[in-house]
Amino acid sequence: MDIRKPNDSELKKVLELSPQAVFEGTLSEVKPTNEKVEQLVKPLLEKGCYYLIATEEDKLMGWVLLGTSKDQFTDKINGFIYELFVLVEYRGKGISKRLMTTAIDQLRQQGYSEVRLSAFSENNAIKLYEKMGFNTRTVSMSLSL
DSSP: OEEEOOOHHHHHHHHHHHHHHHHHHTTTSOOOOHHHHHHHHHHHHHTTOEEEEEEETTEEEEEEEEEEEEOTTTOOEEEEEEEEEEOGGGTTSSHHHHHHHHHHHHHHHTTOSOEEEOOOTTOTHHHHHHHTTOOOOOOOOOOOO
8 A cells, every 4th residue: 555645636536536535424414415525625735735645556545634723722833633434445454544644644744743634423534533542622513402
């Protein structure tokens, strides 16, 4: 398995598949259009965030979107994982862990002392994040009316 930055055609494929990633990551609550995904991702890419993809024999298996985020209270800049996704047919093979490990290593090499991420509370990926040492830092709550 190769983990690296995507070329232009691979990035296009990631962006085409991103609505499914958002849909699953939000536990089927949000099904964005490709245009909405572009509105969300384009500013991130413009500020220096980037994708790492997992491939094998030129087949896209998954990706992670990483970059930075500023703490709203301290203004400290931290590494941030914006998205992690593995295509259904490649799940259960440790790809998520490899993508996360590579992303964390890159953020560490860039000098960040902390990496953060956000996830819906019932997201299965939380188990992976906890195994990798992530701890709950804040809790966002909602009340349906």
